[in-house]
Amino acid sequence: MLTELSPLTRKLSAFVALSDADVATLTRFDLRRRSFTPGHQMIHEGQSGSSAFVLAKGWAFSYKLLPDGERQIVGFHLPGDFLGLRSVLFRTSDHSIEAITRIEASEVLTSDILKSFAQAPRLATAVLWAASRDEAMVVEHLVNLGCRSAEERVAHCLLELGARLAHLELGDRTGYDCPLTQYHLADALGLSAVHVNRVLRHLREERLVTFQKGRVCFENFRRLTELAQFDEAYLDQDGPLLR
Amino acid sequence: MLTELSPLTRKLSAFVALSDADVATLTRFDLRRRSFTPGHQMIHEGQSGSSAFVLAKGWAFSYKLLPDGERQIVGFHLPGDFLGLRSVLFRTSDHSIEAITRIEASEVLTSDILKSFAQAPRLATAVLWAASRDEAMVVEHLVNLGCRSAEERVAHCLLELGARLAHLELGDRTGYDCPLTQYHLADALGLSAVHVNRVLRHLREERLVTFQKGRVCFENFRRLTELAQFDEAYLDQDGPLLR
Numbered sequence: 001m002l003t004e005l006s007p008l009t010r011k012l013s014a015f016v017a018l019s020d021a022d023v024a025t026l027t028r029f030d031l032r033r034r035s036f037t038p039g040h041q042m043i044h045e046g047q048s049g050s051s052a053f054v055l056a057k058g059w060a061f062s063y064k065l066l067p068d069g070e071r072q073i074v075g076f077h078l079p080g081d082f083l084g085l086r087s088v089l090f091r092t093s094d095h096s097i098e099a100i101t102r103i104e105a106s107e108v109l110t111s112d113i114l115k116s117f118a119q120a121p122r123l124a125t126a127v128l129w130a131a132s133r134d135e136a137m138v139v140e141h142l143v144n145l146g147c148r149s150a151e152e153r154v155a156h157c158l159l160e161l162g163a164r165l166a167h168l169e170l171g172d173r174t175g176y177d178c179p180l181t182q183y184h185l186a187d188a189l190g191l192s193a194v195h196v197n198r199v200l201r202h203l204r205e206e207r208l209v210t211f212q213k214g215r216v217c218f219e220n221f222r223r224l225t226e227l228a229q230f231d232e233a234y235l236d237q238d239g240p241l242l243r
Numbered sequence: 244m245l246t247e248l249s250p251l252t253r254k255l256s257a258f259v260a261l262s263d264a265d266v267a268t269l270t271r272f273d274l275r276r277r278s279f280t281p282g283h284q285m286i287h288e289g290q291s292g293s294s295a296f297v298l299a300k301g302w303a304f305s306y307k308l309l310p311d312g313e314r315q316i317v318g319f320h321l322p323g324d325f326l327g328l329r330s331v332l333f334r335t336s337d338h339s340i341e342a343i344t345r346i347e348a349s350e351v352l353t354s355d356i357l358k359s360f361a362q363a364p365r366l367a368t369a370v371l372w373a374a375s376r377d378e379a380m381v382v383e384h385l386v387n388l389g390c391r392s393a394e395e396r397v398a399h400c401l402l403e404l405g406a407r408l409a410h411l412e413l414g415d416r417t418g419y420d421c422p423l424t425q426y427h428l429a430d431a432l433g434l435s436a437v438h439v440n441r442v443l444r445h446l447r448e449e450r451l452v453t454f455q456k457g458r459v460c461f462e463n464f465r466r467l468t469e470l471a472q473f474d475e476a477y478l479d480q481d482g483p484l485l486r
Binding site: 015046064066067070071072074085086089090091092094095114117118121122124125127128129131132133134135136138139141142143145146147148190229233234236 | 258307309310313315317328329332333334335337338357360361364365367368370371372374375376377378379381382384385386388389390391433472476477479
């Protein structure tokens, strides 16, 4: 039954035991489903009056572009993620979002979101939880940049994506398909692409993890987890708090 | 009238035109007011079953401690901020929070929060907005660490605090009282305290800003803003979206 539900519904179910009415309200978020090609700009920084999207299939990423052209990738988005929720709440988007692969996403209007919260307050709490989880990931990325070595950063990033994909049944402890380039990793981790390449070679030589031909293969999951000090507690998947 | 309201009520009013019933619900968040001494640990990383707090007076900061003892400060908290909201939603706190000055804060139980959202869905939306604003700040800190020079980071941090304090009427374009040490700035900005000290001296010599004896004085607000590429749009203070 749960597998027939949308990725967003399944994600929020991890936090709130959703009623049939809640699920019915959520399915309305999936009415305006559209496809986008790789590289499509879903949301532009500085854009106002934008919609949010719920990602149903594929990968996207959010970023900020600095005046000197440098790009900081804030996070990678997977099925079930809200894209641009902050843009809707803030009226002017403070970041951009771009499709990495071909994606399917449903446009959600601000009015839909506010109406659904009024009708189903448990949903608002669930979305607040999802937003908090997104914030927890940004905090981990901040710790990556502030305190971790290049090797730890790359390992942490690959493990976090693996943990998120495992919850979507798109990966496991052996690995996952990954459409990212070394440029994506570099701009997310505050490293140069050359540096990322060197780190990946070293992690491969150490038989910890390989990232080749669009697939991440964990060779030694336990040692990689130790190296990255990766503890997935911040992804909070212990089962519904609100029953 | 608005000045008699709690800092949290005033903050949320920036996003949602609160009804009398909403305000009455919010005042219940302020029933368990307590004082804490500087250095008091409000919330410990890994702690479960913790409460959230609403900060009424004083400064606090949230941080993560790495196994090697390094500390990454995630953010500074000012009156009106929720402390540990994520800890409540996540059951296990993924970060620690410590008082910088003597503070006053009201303990808010998880049940209070969930009950108030059910009774006043507009409040849930307002709290989601406040959480999104917190996330926007963490994103800016990520950009600081990933893309900005030491000077730009320090300038950006001092300007962001100034903008937030101005909304609380605790500062203006001339400056503000600031209880932070150079160690706080260093651990927030991924720099050493020596480096922060050197940057502050240089900013002072350039007559942009001074930070001495617990006060930040903006000497040239416009040029400092340009240097830091500071655009306070992400603090989103354009007036209520939800009326």
